[in-house]
Amino acid sequence: MSDPESLIKNLPPSVATVFLERVEATPDAEAYRYPVPSASGEGPDEWRSYSWREAADRVFALAAGLMELGVRPEERVAIASGTRIEWILADLAILCAGAATTTVYPSTNSEETGFILGDSDSRVLFAEDTAQLDKVREHRAELPDLAHVVLLDGDVPDGEDDWVLSFAELERRGAAHLAEHPEAVREAVAGLRSADLATLIYTSGTTGRPKGVRLRQEAWSYMAKAVPASGLLESDDVQYLWLPLAHVFGKMLISVHIESAHVLAVDGRVDKIIENLPVVRPTKMCAVPRIFEKVYNGVAQRARDGGPAKYKIFQWAAEVAREYARTSQDNQRRTGEATVPAGLRVKHAVADRLVYGKLREAFGGRMLGCVSGSAALAPDLGLFFAGAGIPVLEGYGLTESAAASFCNRRDTFRTGTVGQPFLGTEVRIAEDGEVLLRGPGIMEGYHGLPDKTAEVLEEDGWFHTGDIGELSDDGFLKITDRKKDLIKTSGGKYIAPAEVEGRFKALCPYVSNILVHGADRNYCTALIALDEAAILGWAADQEELKGKPYTEVVGSDEVRRLVDGYVEDLNAGLQRWQTIKKFRILPRDLDIEHGELTPSLKLKRPVVEREFADLIEEMYTGARER
Structure with missing residues (x-):
């Protein structure tokens, strides 16, 4: 699908549909990797895998379990957990049951957790552990619609087995339900329509209560098709996923992975990233700018610790990287060829042996590129990583646009911009410089807030992002600031x-x-x-x-x-x-x-x-x- 009209016309009704198609097409291919602590509790984690068929078996059991609990189409099921394989299995199960996922950050306090669960009318909650359960227990009287809590870790507290059940127990109930109704999940997926509610993600506002962003099924099926069509992720990639799945950026990657069919290594423990990268050896990773800032500062600090001579070498190599990236990008823009002068190539080769090679090894040695989103990356940092052989491709989107609206591509990226739009996303710049978007990824509106929805979403589908930007003649977008900032x-x-x-x-x-x-x-x-x-x-x-x-x-x-x-x-x-x-x-x-x-x-x-x-x-x- 190389044109927007064809892509949009052929969108599946839901990402659950895409999931079933993937399982049927490549049942035995590796889908997910996840860490398991060593039996002794000491030493490195052991990484295990699920094939698409194995993942589907668990997803179907969980989905049927939700049906057995009485969850109906478009009813909300919440997840309050860190990033882990069970988060993805639960999310896919919710979608395959025809329900809608409400995401809750595990760091959200008790009061706001209670608000989100109540405002979304969530019927079931997947809680990571008893700490998340305790937050809900405090507000149980205010949550009459919350019929069950499913605990991912830990034992069900005594006396609460009528309300709380384990992840394993939900799977057992689902397996029993499937024994009696073997086509229940497939029938639920077949009944999904593109306009059905798929997800409620609550934006973390700077003031006041968060707003629930209503994302339809087509938002995720669009992401599943549009992002792989750009070439950013391919079937032979290994992607390392640590981003919070409660955030739209991480949530989007679940859908993209299903269509792309690459291997997804999942571990949300931020303190394990440095340890995991050489083990997983990913080819792709998505992150927020703070991660790249910390990597750069850490490398600079280690060079400084090595003494004045080593630090001077690092500073020289960093400047060479920026000059190399800047020159190659400028030449590509002017001539279509990312060339650099011979003298700069020689300097870059020396710097690569002294500095860049060690940096790439820290990323696992196979990293082809990273995508940065959620906030602006300082251009000097972007140029450094590009010149060092780990291009950081900035992208752009919002919760209200299902995360991915723009992104740079490896073969035509420009540091300081967020790239070109994905197929099917329209963009225009308003008279005051505000970026406006339209396309299948745009939200239905804010949950229960029609006045707030009307402030940002026009009747003809144009969404006001609140960001100020500039659009080049060939479609590269540069975000200059938040309108209100x-x-x-x-x-x-x-x-x-x-x-x-x-x-x-x-x-x-x-x-x-x-x-x-x-x-x-x-x-x-x-x-x-x-x-x-x-x-x-x-x-x-x-x-x-x-x-x-x-x-x-x-x-x-x-x-x-x-x-x-x-x-x-x-x-x-x-x-x-x-x-x-x-x-x-x-x-x-x-x-x-x-x-x-x-x-x-x-x-x-x-x-x-x-x-x-x-x-x-x-x-x-x-x-x-x-």
Whole structure:
């Protein structure tokens, strides 16, 4: 399907349909890999596999189990769990039962979990463990429609077996149901229609209650077909999946995998990524910008630890990588050939032996490329990874567009853009610069909120993203900022904070998070949080700071002088009205627990500005610099 009309015309009614077709086409091919702790509890995990047939056997049993519990078409079944193979099996079972999945981050607090389950009218909840069960137990009286909780791990608490059952028990009930009704699951899938509700994903808003985004069956069948049609994932790939499946980015990858038929290695433990990559040896991985920032900062720190000579080599190699990527991309844009001059090729070959090869080995040695989404990746970081042989292809989409609307391709990508649209997605730029989208992936609306839906979704299907962007003549989109995040100084100058923040992250290897402030002020300021491991590594080489705790280190004059040097470097490349006149180093990093980051690690600006309002005000009242 090489044209949008053909792709859309031939969309299957649901991703469950695609799943059944995949199982029939390649029943014995490897579908999933997942880790199992060693029998002794010590040493590395053992990785096991499911074929498509084996996965389908479990999915069918779980789906039939949900039917036996009384779940009916389009009724909601929630999942509150980290990323693991059981999450995917449960999700596919919900869809194959004709129901709709409500996703809940395992980090969501009890109150918001209760709200999501109640607002979605979820009938059953897959809970990862008793910690997730406890959140629901607190609000059981307010959730009369929640008939059952299915526990993935742990024993069913005494006295609650009428309400709580184990994952294994649900499968047993499903197997018994299938013995009596062998065609029950296939009949449920055959009854699905493209306009049926498939998923409710609640957006983590910066203020107020989250909104439930209603995604239809066709949104996922469209993703399943459109993304593989772009060539981003192929059947011989091994993809490493750690992203939270409660987020639309991770959820989308489940659908894409079914059509692409590559191997999906699933482990959501972020602290295991570095350990797992050399074992899994993936060819593809999707991530958020923070992961690539941490990788870059870690490599830079190790080079610095090796002494001045080694650090100089790294800095030289990093600049060569950027020059190589920039030159090849510029030439490809102008001539269609990604060529570079002979002298630069020689320098790049030397840098590859000294630096890039070791970096690729850390990714498992077979990585062909990564996709970055959810937030903007600093262009300098993108150029570094591209030049080092691990192209990071930025993509773009929202929960409301089922995640994937745009993405760069390996053979024609441009760092600093989010690439071209997928087949079947329409885009236009409004007069005020806002990006508008239309296509099968766009949401039906916000659950129970018709007024909020009308604010962003036009009757003819155009969705207002809230992002400001520029579209090139050949369809490459560049996102410049969130419409609501553009700030205007008291001098009348507009500033895109994300642009300035991205530049600083590319310059300073110690930064974890940065927030640029300046709305209605006469100059810009910044709140800067430092990465604990990186800054303590630097402090270990400073006589005055060696052995001191994080809070003392970040509050020291030495660290302030260090960061000030990077701020000066940043300002040298900015317009006068964009420059950072004052900054404050935060006493701790920003995190999800304090509500300053979303579970997908996006900055919640209003929350941060409220939390550290005293520091911001201090920078505008003439208080002395610390």
